[in-house]
Amino acid sequence: MVKLTGGQAFCESLKVQGVQYIFGTPGTTEVPIIDALTEYGELQYILTLHEGTALGMADGYARATKEPGVVSVHTIVGVANTINYLYNSYRDQIPIVLTAGFKDTRLLGRGAFLETPDLPEVVQQLTxxxxxxxxxxxxxxxxxxxxxxxxxxxxxxxxxxIPEDLQREVIDVEISPSHKYRIPGRIRPDQAQIEKAGQLLMDSAQPIIIAGNEVSRAEALPELTELAEILSIPVFAEDIMSLCYLTFPNHHPFYQGPFSPANPLVQSAEVVFGVGCRMFMPFRYSPVPPFPPTAKIIHLHIDPQEIARIYPVDVPMVADIKAALKDLLVYIKANLPTEKTQRYKERAEQLSQAKAGLTPKGPPGRTTGEITPQELIITLGEILPEQAILVNEGIMTSLTLPYFLRLKPSQGYYANSGGGLGWGVPAALGIKLAMKDRPVIALVGDGSLIFGIQSLWTAARYQIPIIILVCNNRGYQAIKAALLGYGGKAAEERVFPGCDITGPEIDFPSLSKGFGVAGRSITRLEELRPAFNEALQAQAPYLIDISLTGDIPPLP
Incomplete structure (x- = not known):
């Protein structure tokens, strides 16, 4: 045992856990911890000017590393400022360790400055x-x-x-190695369920796969790709509202885009195999199930709460995605009926032809020079470097992304399904800290950026070289689309109260320069490549404000 202050014990325990960064906006209730950090060079404190930026950076770092993102904030007011971003992490099951200094225990109950009766209760439903x-x-x-x-x-x-008086107190501390507290290994599925699932998939004339976020998190893309290719099964990504990762190679001939109940392959499906996906995260109510009532449902997920959450399941499997797919492949290879291989081959040819029909064609922007969301996404796919990582919070622009962006196998993709705005730039900064040798590009809406604008200062302070592409449609287009779908007076008169970010318009390059980040605006498609190359060569944070045109797309 060694004698340490509570603040030193806090830092020592994080050091042993292998933590490298603490993202925070400090306050007086964390002074003993901040003082202890002067002795722990292994822990770098990343200063943010808003607690949301701290949580967003930790979220991005944790997504990229699968290790805990650690956040330090100031009692109730700091915790309150993280809620928007904490909700994103909670919905996507991101390993965040959020800490807060708390008032001296001898003051509790006296109505002290920044006292709250039950601080853990504030975030209990999001942790x-x-x-x-x-x-x-x-x-x-x-x-x-x-x-x-x-x-x-x-x-x-x-x-x-952690109350501040406990941070100051000197105590005897014994810290064990981190590996004695981690649970290694992958949970394997029940063999009987593997056999049921395998037989259904081999026997079905019209199976489909829905590839979810857990495929990427479990690094199971090779196994899923092999399964789809052996049985010639069409693969859909998880629903566009909840898709956070690249869950299946979108250049693959069997890839059919995000899951949609309107797709003919879904409507005729005999077997639906949900692999690490949510089934589903509804955006609006529908009394009709998203697949045929006669379809057999197989659902594989690491979280038992996700299985049969809404719809009944014929073959439930709670297991690690990679381990389960490996077991499933072993069973299928050993029992593959040779008489059905011709059917699999014919289905593969049909899928390749269907995929050709899904190939996006360039919209009118190629001739007019204006930048539509579709044209932006197509061009972005052409200019993204090898090994690039795209962090997507483009909101309405994102609706076109799964159909028009063709990512290479070497490239990466991150998004969030929580819907809390402002996540994109902080998350990109955290991902860049985790993957310093890869180009990181944040695609954000103008409305989204404003929610996390303070993150530009942190990018400049630590010279974190990300590229920020602002999809500037000068308003909240999601609300306009909802009003158009509602079909009321606003749609009839094309008047959208509270939806336009104009009068004045925001000068994003000037704003970013005020925070120490270089930037420029573009209005023509031919300006995009030179601006992007300039940003790449800068080797520093860089913002490109992209003026978008085009019709308001419908909500999914």
């Missing part, structure tokens, strides 16, 4: 575990437990509040 430290000699134990809970599948955020 896997929420705790108030009550003894200084448990700080190390609780921080170790927090990292364990956050990273154990199904992963997710946790919260720890």
């Amino acid at each position: 896997k575990w929420s705790w108030l430290v009550m003894r200084a000699d448990t700080i190390s134990e609780i921080m170790t437990r927090a990292c364990k809970i956050a990273t154990t599948p199904p992963q997710g955020p946790v919260f720890v509040a």
Whole structure:
């Protein structure tokens, strides 16, 4: 045992867990922890000017590394400022360790400055575990437990509040190696369920696969691709509203785009195999199931709460996606009926022809020079470097992305399904810290950027070289699309109260320069490539404000 202050115990426990960064907006209730950081060069404190930026950066870092993203904020006011971003992490099961300094325990109940009756309760519904430290000699134990809970599948955020007097207290501390608190290995499925699933897939004349976010998180793309190719099964990505990763190679001839109940292959499906996907995250109510009522449903997911959440399932499998697909491949290869191989071959040819019909064709922007969302996405796919990572919070522009963007196998993709705006730039900064040798591009809406504009200062302060592409349609187009769909007076008169970001328009390049980030605006398609190349060569954070035109697309 060694004698440490509570603040030192906090830092020591994170060091042993392999944490490299603490993202934070400091306050006086964390002073002993901040003081202790002067002794821990292994822990870099990344200063943000808003707690949402801190949480968003930790979220991006955790998505890229699958390790906990650690955040330090200031009591109730700091915690409140993280809620928008914490919700994103909670919905996508991202391992965040959110910590907050709390008032001296001797002040509690006296109505002290920044006191709140129950700080852990504030975030309890958005975390896997929420705790108030009550003894200084448990700080190390609780921080170790927090990292364990956050990273154990199904992963997710946790919260720890630490009173400032306990941070100052000197205690005896014994810290065990981190591997003694982690749970290694992959959960395998029940063999009987593997056999049921395998037989259904081999026997079906019209099976489909829905590839979900957990495919990417489990690094199971090779196994899923092999399964689809052996049985010639069309593959849909998870629903566009919840798709956060590249879940199947979108250049593959069997890839059919995001899941849609209107797709003929879905409407005629005999077997639906949900692989690591949510089934589903509805955007609006529909009394009609998204697939035929006679279809057999197989659902594989690491989180049992996701299975049969809405619709009944014929073959449920709670398991690690990669391990389950490996077991399924073993069974199918050993039992593949030779008399059906011709049917699989014919289905492969039909899928290739159907895929050719899905190939996007350039919209009118190629001749007019104006930049439509479709044209932006097509051109972006042409100019993204090898190994590039695209972080998507383009909102309405994003609706065109799965259909018009063709990512290479070497490129990466991240988005969030929570809907809390402002996530894109902070997440891109966190991803870049985790993957320093890869180009990182944040595609964000103008409305989204304003929610996280303070992150530009952090990008400049630490010279984190990301490229920020602002899809500037000068308004909240999602609300305009909803009003058009509603079909009321606003749609009739084409008047959209509260939806336009004009009068004045925001000068994003000037705003970014004020934060120390270079930027420029473009209005013509031919300006995009030179501007993007200039941003790549800058080797520093760079913003490109892209003026978009085009009709308002319908909501999904």
